[in-house]
Amino acid sequence: MIVRLAIKSLRNRKFTASLTAVSIALSVMLLLGVERIRQESREGFASTVSGTDLIVGARASPVHLLLFSVFRIGNATNNLRWESYQALAGRPEVAWTIPIALGDSHRGYRVLGTTHAYFDHFRFSRGRSLEFAQGMRFSDAHDAVLGADVAQALGYRVGQSIVIAHGAGDVSFALHEQQPFRVSGVLVRTGTPVDRTVHVPLEGLDAIHAPEADASVEDPLAAALRGREREDSAAPARPITAFLVGLKSRGAALAMQRLVNEYPAEPLTAILPGATLQEVWEIVGIAERALLAVSVLVVVVGLAGMLVALLTSLSERRREMAILRSVGARPVQVFGLLLGEAAFLTLTGIGIGVLALYIVLVTAQSWLAARFGLYLGLSWPSVYEAGLVLLIGLAGVLIGLVPAYRIYRYSLADGMTVRI
């Protein structure tokens, strides 16, 4: 009876009730969304490097090296010499290495020069290796293997030709047009930056960057840029940006790191991906906590809005309560009516919020991935999220106690006399 009354009473105040529920929904959505992004980005970051013991690059800050080599965030400042790479890769503790050469792009997607070792040894998400959705590895210097997003977004299939541009921007004037690459394969989606990468063999990059490639000059600006590039790359015969190292025994990692950092021939930096990721979290952590605090506050504001809406409805509803008392409603039932409304509003708000969050996740998933490299999975709410939701629900009911208690006091004091 009281439940039916509560629902009808809410329906009567549709407008304020739905506004209240929507504000709670938005705040729940924000909080859960922020949490989801926080967790998924951590997990995404953590799953991007798996099985790699060391990352070696030219002298740079560890965080910077990690970000550009694995996450394609930022640009390499320096290359390292091929000789250094070969010397380090040949050391007995090293099981495998994957050389990486960055610096070119294809229609906004990074081009990564590497070797077959990439397909053999690269691991992500707790040890998964790369698989091909279509085609196969490079068999020629001018073959390219596309990440799943690149192929999907640009509509490329195996056998198509693509042209690589110099530099990492969306629009580049210096196209390596005379040496197109042929798509030889497309990788299965990984949920890591690999999906947004165009992989080409190192030999292919050598070829397009080689001086002979300038034979036919089509654009003075491109020519100028290429000229500068040639000067830059004059010292290393085949510049690579970094390389990933797998060791025979993980225990050797620290010793190997020291060895690289003290490498006499060239200033180099080696990082342990896990440890450096931890540093990234420490930097990001402050912003994360601030974001979390703000979204918690938004939930508090949402619930406070409900409190205000319920409290302002009380004075006009004292008459209603007097009528209910006259037909035999107990003060406890009047109390329950208000508490029920608060609980209903909170639960509805949470329900809509969670639903809306998933709708946003579904619709914005690919955009977020393409734009920010943020892979938000559509997993079921985690125990932690369920706990958050439960906490919000509990807070809503607790807040409902305030107006419920007031109307309870009113209905005890007023009885059936209606004070207007």
Added chain:
Amino acid sequence: MLLPADRDAPDCIVDLTDVRFAWDGVSASAVVDIRSLRIARGERLFLRGPSGSGKSTLLSLLAGVAVAQSGTVRVLRQDLAALSGAARDRFRADHVGFIFQMFNLIPYLTVIENVMLPCGFSERRRANAQQSGGSVRDEALRLLNHLDMAQSSLLRRPVTALSVGQQQRVAAARALIGAPELIIADEPTSALDADRRQAFIELLFQECTREDATLVFVSHDAALASLFDRTLEFAQVNLAANGAAA
């Protein structure tokens, strides 16, 4: 003015003895101080008094919303003070129907739902209504029909769009549904114009007779007194009112 009913009659619906009540609990400032008040079954009592004479407090005592600090309030031979708060609420739901001065209806319920409301709080009245009308809804319709309120155009309208007179008739149907023994009407006609007033009271009498209900009708309007079996000047019943009035 008729004499009060026989003191030892078993059919005494309301029996107040030495009742004192003060809102703050101090009997020196009592708003109700009644030596004796009896109302017989089937009686139609007109209780006249100016506002502020403690009438509403007396109704709260009869309804068991307030409990007297001393003396006994018996309704249907039940001493209300002997019941717990929840039991008094149930007692009221089962045995008493109310009509207020105005704004009787819950705005978000339909006419029918407003009439059916007491049956949601009282098993007894639901059972009575089902027995009488077949279903609670049919009984509500039957009562509304008797009160000339069953036209579908009226039933569909939101209760806030009804005229005051129509609202009061819906309130009367709600008070009567499920055949409670006691109907308490607190200034139910004060918002009606004079000719509507008499028509409403006659309808109310007719239905009280049909449902075998006792009617306590409170008003300040002495002009209505002639319609009733018995009229009590509240100032004479309530000793506290004399002091307050003076």
